[in-house]
Amino acid sequence: MAVDFSRREVSARERMDEPDCDLSTLRRTYARFELLNALVSGWRRVYRTAVRPALIPGRTMxxxxxxxxxxxxxxxxxxxxxxxxxRLQVTAIDADARAITYAAAQPTSADVTFRAALSGDLVREGQxxxxxxxxxLLHHLTGEEFTALLxxxxxxxxxxxxxxxxxxSALAYRLFTPLSLAFPGTFIREDGPLSIRRSFTRAELAALAPPGWQVQPLFPFRHLLTYQSVHA
Incomplete structure (x- = not known):
């Protein structure tokens, strides 16, 4: 069956988001995310270009x-x-307590803290x-959740x-679908291609983002939605 890439797939939900999904498969999926992210997410490059230049020596940020x-x-x-x-002190949150249970059980340094929470919880705490x-994260969200997150x-x-x-994009889908077969026993094979179908195009993100937000392309088949605060 042909896949329509002209609009987001919002009716199908990723299996790992289901509360009744198999827990062993979910844990294997979390474990394999590290390799998958190393291959496709580009965070090392984002760290070098957007995070490290703003870190101040001698100050914990x-x-x-x-x-x-x-x-x-x-x-x-x-x-x-x-x-x-x-020095970078990282607080990592997830709405799914299963993710936090897994993450907190991995070897972790003292500068990383995991917590089951929503962004709104931290806003209410004044953090x-x-x-x-x-x-x-963005492609998992409904329209209301997207607006609330930003x-x-x-x-x-x-x-x-x-x-x-x-x-x-159709090309991203065609290239990733066979790659997902390299992750047997996980939800990546099922959820990965669906993630691409649920994702935004650059034009869609730019249209949805409030004033002050920008969309930057990232290689390969990615984008970075950014915001620079004017309040220190």
Whole structure:
């Protein structure tokens, strides 16, 4: 059956988001995300170009990672800063307690903290961070959730917001679908291609984003939705 890429697929839900999905398969999926993200997410490049230049030697700076999943991106961001002789305290949150249980059980340094929470919870607590990030989160959200997330981020961040996600395209779908077969026993084979179908195009993100937000292309088949706070 032909896949229509002219609009987002919003009716189908990813299997890993289902509360009754197989827990063993979900854990294997979290475990394999580290390799998958290393292959396609480009966070090392984003760290070098958008995070590291803003880190101040001798000062502990803070980063909130929203929708952290298995926690690999949060752990890597903190580790890269340590290797550069810089201090980055990372708080990683996820609405799914199963993700936090998995992430917190992995070897983790003292500069990374995991917590089951929503961005709105931290807004109500009056928390603020130098950076706010997410990886592969935006395509999971409904329209109302997307709007609420960006509003929360504007309140939570005194520096820069960096939301990295997939770009919907037929070519990305055709290339990733066979790659997903390299992750047997996980939800990646089922959810990965669906993630691309659920994702935004650059034009769609630009149209949805409030004033002050920008969309930057990332290679391969990705984009970065960014916001620079005007309030320190």
């Amino acid at each position: 803070t980063l909130l990672d929203i929708g952290c999943g298995g926690g690999d991106v949060a752990r890597h961001l903190a580790a890269w800063a340590r290797r550069d002789g810089l 603020r961070f130098d950076f706010v990030t997410s990886n592969h 509003r929360d981020c504007e309140q939570l961040c005194r520096g820069r917001v960096l939301h990295s996600d997939l770009t919907r």
